[in-house]
Amino acid sequence: MSASPKIVIAGAGIIGAVAAFELSRAGADVTIIEARPRPGEGVSAASFGWINAITFDPENDPSIYALRQQAIGSWAALEQALGKPLPAHRQGALFWGDTRAETMVARDRHREAGCDYRIVDRVEIAELLPQLTLPPEAALFAPEEFALDVTATARMLLKAAEENGAALITGTEITAIESAGGRVRAVRAGDTLLEADRLIVAAGTGSGRILAPFVQDLGVEPSPAALVTVTGNFPQTTCITDSPELEFRIPKPGLLISAHDVPEGSDPEGTLARRTIERTRRILKNTGELAVRSVQIGQRPFPIGGTPLVGPVASLTGAYVAVAHPGVILAPAIGARVCDLVSGRAAGSGLQPIML
Numbered sequence: 001m002s003a004s005p006k007i008v009i010a011g012a013g014i015i016g017a018v019a020a021f022e023l024s025r026a027g028a029d030v031t032i033i034e035a036r037p038r039p040g041e042g043v044s045a046a047s048f049g050w051i052n053a054i055t056f057d058p059e060n061d062p063s064i065y066a067l068r069q070q071a072i073g074s075w076a077a078l079e080q081a082l083g084k085p086l087p088a089h090r091q092g093a094l095f096w097g098d099t100r101a102e103t104m105v106a107r108d109r110h111r112e113a114g115c116d117y118r119i120v121d122r123v124e125i126a127e128l129l130p131q132l133t134l135p136p137e138a139a140l141f142a143p144e145e146f147a148l149d150v151t152a153t154a155r156m157l158l159k160a161a162e163e164n165g166a167a168l169i170t171g172t173e174i175t176a177i178e179s180a181g182g183r184v185r186a187v188r189a190g191d192t193l194l195e196a197d198r199l200i201v202a203a204g205t206g207s208g209r210i211l212a213p214f215v216q217d218l219g220v221e222p223s224p225a226a227l228v229t230v231t232g233n234f235p236q237t238t239c240i241t242d243s244p245e246l247e248f249r250i251p252k253p254g255l256l257i258s259a260h261d262v263p264e265g266s267d268p269e270g271t272l273a274r275r276t277i278e279r280t281r282r283i284l285k286n287t288g289e290l291a292v293r294s295v296q297i298g299q300r301p302f303p304i305g306g307t308p309l310v311g312p313v314a315s316l317t318g319a320y321v322a323v324a325h326p327g328v329i330l331a332p333a334i335g336a337r338v339c340d341l342v343s344g345r346a347a348g349s350g351l352q353p354i355m356l
């Protein structure tokens with residue numbers, strides 16, 4: 001192996017982009033290979049992009065909760081390293097449950113886990129969301145939470161990585177890994193055989209296919225979710241809102257973005273379009289004529305069991321996997337972990353290493 005190992009990153013979604021930026025600013029020799037024509041066009045393009053802990057029950061997984069809480073600071077550190085503002089929607093976030101009691105239970109669980117969200121009452125909720133038809137009695141407010149335009153963020157990070165000397169190859173699929181003596185040697189990308197001393201597989205739902213000859217079952221399942229964008233009379237930008245009826249944000253006047261589970265049936269896009277219009281009309285007033293601009297269904301890479309898969313591949317020395325959900329929130333922790341792993345440093349990211 002050469003003095004400066006050649007690092008190949010498979011996938012230019014948000015996870016590959018953060019890893020590329022971090023490695024390139026540490027002086028590594030990095031090449032990112034992306035199958036699609038442009039970076040950030042995988043599931044990252046359909047993401048709601050919310051950096052949050054407020055929707056997560058800390059009892060589900062305290063270590064992931066801690067990473068979610070740290071994510072705001074980690075993204076701020078990345079922004080500082082980039083030296084320019086991230087494309088973010090920053091107005092804080094509101095959360096409420098079906099009943100006041102449910103909202104209070106959530107508040108108590110967060111408080112026990114060390115996070116004291118402020119309770120806002122009906123008057124303050126109406127100030128934060130003036131178009132709300134019927135503000136609830138109480139909600140939790142996280143003023144520091146924000147949402148990213150994930151594709152734009154990935155492209156910004158990759159551009160900075162290129163300025164640091166990284167190479168980005170798009171429209172080129174990795175179809176095979178060449179190994180010798182149990183160690184990664186090269187990847188086949190399109191017609192080219194590209195030398196690789198280290199391979200970081202950050203290819204989302206495509207990661208299992210790349211590693212298939214070496215890992216029988218990576219344990220990543222595609223899980224669909226949808227982003228529906230609606231135009232209408234939304235005079236004011238608002239905070240991010242997770243209400244029982246709709247998870248939405250208004251990042252600029254006239255435009256509402258909402259995130260949804262994907263319904264069963266032969267026409268999920270049509271159902272989602274109708275559902276979003278109905279719910280938006282119900283919870284917001286004076287919306288004028290509403291029109292669906294887009295319904296994007298993305299396949300989120302869900303590691304089975306929920307634990308992020310970030311670690312070395314035991315059957316192939318020099319190969320690492322970086323797949324997690326929720327990937328935007330966790331991307332800075334994963335980028336830090338990847339840097340630790342390829343440089344042989346001890347853990348610093350808070351993510352436990354997974355040996356596959």
Ligand SMILES: Cc1cc2nc3c(=O)[nH]c(=O)nc-3n(C[C@H](O)[C@H](O)[C@H](O)COP(=O)(O)OP(=O)(O)OC[C@H]3O[C@@H](n4cnc5c(N)ncnc54)[C@H](O)[C@@H]3O)c2cc1C
Nearest residue numbers: 011013015035042043044047050174204206326327328329
């Ligand atoms: C509706 C919706 C809302 C969401 N909301 C949130 C949220 O609020 N907060 C949050 O944190 N997460 C959210 N997520 C999840 C989040 O978007 C994903 O976890 C994250 O984008 C995953 O990033 P990634 O880089 O792993 O995957 P991707 O963005 O899919 O990137 C992987 C890339 O690898 C490429 N690739 C695949 N195979 C190959 C190959 N063989 N060779 C080369 N390249 C290859 C793909 O083309 C792709 O570009 C949401 C997702 C959806 C759909």
